[in-house]
Ligand SMILES: [Zn+2]
Ligand SMILES: [Zn+2]
């Protein structure tokens with residue numbers, strides 16, 4: 040298996056190597072430049088997410104003009120070519136699903152659905168109904184880490200229970216419960232959330248070769264999806280012999296929080312340069328602000344004296360006052376999240392505006408909590424079609440994104456795009472042009488140039504350019 044994979048990856052300028060204390064990794068056999076595709080892969084198995092307003096196409100993850108499989112009512116297709124390409128697999132799946140009553144169907148979580156597909160594909164490849172290749176074979180799934188020994192007893196029992204359910208749905212496969220339990224634990228740390236170009240989740244997929252790529256909080260590559268194809272692009276020059284890295288988590292967090300997230304889901308301690316750097320410095324992200332409003336310092340708790348002390352000017356801030364504000368904010372956050380999830384935007388606006396006031400009083404301007412509040416306010420004002428306020432919040436988030444994320448990061452590119460669209464709506468042509476340009480500069484590297492999404496962005500940019508040129512000539 041390893042030799043076959045090696046032979047398939049070498050022409051792409053890649054090799055799989057065993058790394059000391061982090062298992063396998065992917066290294067480059069040649070230089071890659073920013074924006075260049077390092078590797079792309081179809082999933083071994085994938086499943087669109089299912090919601091009340093439909094799903095996406097099983098074959099290509101398209102969202103429009105979908106027709107439901109009339110037999111099982113649980114698969115969607117954008118047309119006959121996707122239906123055909125998926126039929127060998129869906130034929131078996133469809134038969135099993137059609138037999139289930141409604142109660143059982145409701146028990147099919149996304150990870151169970153993904154598991155069913157994975158087991159069916161394994162069977163079909165074994166029976167040579169579907170061909171296996173060097174980069175699309177069950178051997179690659181077999182080689183993935185499972186971290187079974189790191190799991191709590193409770194988690195293992197849960198996996199075994201779902202494995203039993205899988206057995207009920209597909210009795211003819213005569214599965215081994217212990218083996219399926221192990222595959223579930225593999226999915227938990229290897230499956231990827233498939234997102235659209237704007238990073239909205241569309242479903243899940245398992246990409247065994249992409250899973251070889253290790254994590255870094257300062258990665259040199261980024262993973263995006265085109266339909267259900269996973270595409271890894273270089274975001275900085277990667278010279279020959281370098282390990283390719285992507286980020287598994289949202290890196291907008293303190294070092295402590297990132298380490299906790301990675302340990303809990305992926306069972307390793309990150310040793311990247313961002314993590315080795317001073318842990319204290321990243322504390323600003325959840326730090327309180329100085330009592331002196333003209334000071335840009337952030338506070339750390341001094342347990343001996345039970346006060347928070349500004350790391351810049353040394354001024355201390357009363358613990359009681361901070362606790363009180365924290366408590367009031369927390370009460371509001373619960374209420375605000377409830378109104379937001381029930382789409383009550385007017386009420387959510389009132390709560391989040393109040394939260395923002397408290398957080399400005401309490402937190403440093405780079406605080407992640409304050410950032411999340413402002414992201415919510417941006418979303419709310421977009422829904423309420425208050426473009427002016429939305430633009431204000433969009434700009435406020437960008438200034439923090441630029442500090443939190445590397446210069447080339449999909450979220451920064453997308454936020455500049457939102458900013459540009461708002462400015463365009465408000466007829467701020469000059470600034471819209473600047474925002475679209477910034478957005479293209481970033482997204483051309485992370486997203487490539489060939490998707491519908493990028494074509495739309497480029498045409499917005501061109502229109503803004505024409506309008507700006509026209510206005511300039513009208514002034515002459
Ligand atoms: Zn399709
Ligand atoms: Zn069907």
Ligand SMILES: [Zn+2]
Nearest residue numbers: 256309311314
């Ligand atoms: Zn790290």
Ligand SMILES: [Zn+2]
Nearest residue numbers: 329334349352
């Ligand atoms: Zn200070």
